Amino acid sequence: MSLGATKEVSKPRTIRQYGAINWRGLWALYSRKAVLRFLRYGLESIAGPVASSCIFVLVFVLALDGGTAMSPDLTLAQFVVPGIVMFTLAHVAFDSAAVMIIHDKQDGVIQDVLMAPLTPLEIVIGYSLGAATNGLLTGGILLVIFSVFIDLPFINPLMAIGFALGGTLLFAMVGMIVGIWSERWDHFSAAETFLVMPLGLLSGTFFSLERVPGGFEWLLLGNPMFHAINGFRAAVTGHSDASIWSGALLITGLTVILALTTWRLFAVGYRIKA
Amino acid sequence: MQSSPTTKPLSPRKMGVINGRGLWTLYVKEVRRFMNVFSQTLLAPMVTTLLFLAVFALALGGGGRQVGGVDYILFLGPGLIMMSMVQNAFANTSSSILIAKVQGNIVDLLMPPLSPAELVIGVAGGGVTRGVMVGFVVALGMSIFVPLSIHNAGFILWHAINASLMLALLGLIGGIWAEKFDHIAAVTNFIITPFSFLSGTFYSIERLPENWRFIADFNPFFYMIDGFRYGFIGHADSSLAVGFFLVLIVNIGLGFTAHRMISTGYRLKA
Known part of the structure; x- marks a missing residue:
């Protein structure tokens, strides 16, 4: 027994009141657990993807022997840059969501999130946002760097923001589901190699729909990444390969479905609660 | 206490100049380490490389484009094989040493009767094995889509082994130097990937602006990609003889550096 405890004039403890949403808890989860942790490893988590994206653009510009631009109205760099920005942004969102959850699971600190007075919905919102x-942070840095060297007209900034949000949220949800499902790091890297990389590389980041051999167009048209990139590119440069509205609809629909799935997974505690 | 009457008295195991059994054990441990997760270490590089092939062939190969006197896809194929080999050879040794350091089981390498030279050979041998195996698997997968033909098998083997060895040694040195996974990620992101991407994997070096040619002239990555590609297509951008000896000299230098680091215990022994 500590003697000091009796001297303390403490206010009587009351239960903290909050409304339908635990805003303080949500903010703590969002800022401390998700964003600050990411920024702490900035060299690896931001500079790495930024450097490899710049290398990709450089390689493409050097490897192209002139003349075979993707579309008559755009240079190759103008075509490739929006795609690379979108791909990097989605990839970072995926990585960050999955790595957060796997780390928390492996270190056992996921208990801190599950025990806190946060509903499954709040947990999903905190992690995914x-x-x-x-x-978005990584993508923004990339856009700033590229716009120094490459002429990007930004025809429709609002639409660009919309598609960036859609793409990053969609892949944040994919990352959360992969994170919940993964029991080891192998599982995560398998998902990355066999799901995210193919979606990202076979997405029209680097080539337009007309380049795809006949009979394989469905591969692109069924790929949500293609629609995210296409919409973003349309907003930045005005060049579009497919219907923008149906792309936006597809991304929104998929994001909602995956968000509901993630919410269910947290609610039932799949691979999280014993 | 139970004493069995039939035990022979223990005597120190005799070995010659080289501890063959220890070296072999270390080598096998290094190989098993990556074979355990072969879907991550062999299949994943193949899938990624084939995706790159598809992307670059679709984006840049249109209209029967010729580079270095052959179709673009034939030019690209060997470069991609080499890229996957060097990245995997580096990843193997660097992660092996760094994980051992972080987990503390590096003492299991330092305590046994293995000399620094034996350690270098055993660990680097594992990296070379991974590099060459990845190269073989990638080439196998690629040959479904690309009509690879062999012009000079000697150059292919020489550069495959030397390139894997060079990156395995670099990975060993990097793994010894690194203290956290961030460090090795930084080396991969800012040194290994840029070098393997920008050294003529995807384009003929003639594409570089005049005052950037020095990137190629003093760059062992360029010589090994070029020499390796010569083995397939029979066309080289650089002097083959220079490349042949340069990779050997660089490897000897790196081997001595790694040996020195282990024998002085740099960041290994307290």
Whole structure:
């Protein structure tokens, strides 16, 4: 027994009141758990993807022997840059969401999130918005760097923001589901190699729809990443390969479905609660 | 206490100049380490490389484009094989050493009767094995889509082994130097990936602006990609003889550096 405890004139403890949403808890989860953690490893988590995206653009510009631009109205760099920005942004959102959850699971600190007075919905919102913020941050830095060297007209900034948000949220959800499902790091890297990389590389980041051999167009048209990139590119440069509205609809629909799935997974505690 | 009457008295195991059994054990441990997760270490590089092939062939190969006197896809194929080999050879040794350091089981390498030279050979041998195996698997997968033909098998083997060895040694040195995973990620992101991407994997070096040619002239990555590609298509951008000896000299230098680091215990022994 500590003697000091009796001297303390403490106010009587009351239960903290909050409304339908635990705003303080949500903010703590979003800022401390998701965003600040990401920024702490800035060299690896931001500079790495930024450097490899710049290398990709450089390689493409050097490897192209002139003349075979993707479309008559755009240079190759103008075509490739919006795609690379979108791909990096989505990839970072995926990575960040999955890595957060796997780390928390492996270190056992996921208990801290599950025990806190946060509903499953709040947990999903906190984690996914955090991962989305990290993706948008990286994408924003890339856009700033590229716009120094390459002429990007930004025809429709609002639409660009919309598609960036859609793409990053969609892949944040994919990352959360992968994070919940993964029991080891192998599982995560398998998902990255066999799901995210193919979606990202076979997405029209680097080539337009007309380049795809006949009979394989469905591969692109069924790929949500293609629609995210296409919409973003349309907003930045005005060049579009497919219907923008149906793309926006597809991304929104998929994001909602995956968000509901993630919410269910947290609610039932799949691979999280014993 | 139970004493069995039939035990022979223990005597120190005799070995010659080289501890063959220890070296072999270390080598096998290094190989098993990556074979355990072969879907991550062999299949994943193949899938990624084939995706790159598809992307670059679709984006840049249109209209029967010729580079270095052959179709673009034939030019690209060997470069991609080499890229996957070097990245995996580096990843193997660097992660092996760094994980051992972080987990503390590096003492299991330092305590046994293995000399620094044996350690270098055993660990680097594992990296070379991974590099060459990845190269083989990637080439196998690629040959479904690309009509790879062999012009000079000697150059292919020489550069495959030397390139894997060079990156395995670099990975060993990097793994010894690194203290956190961030460090090795930084080396991969800012040194290994840029070098393997920008050294003529995807384009003929003639594409570089005049005052950037020095990137190629003093760059062992360029010589090994170029020499390796010569083995397939029979066309080289650089002097083959220079490349042949340069990779050997660089490897000897790196081997001595790694040996020195282990024998002085730099960041390994307290």
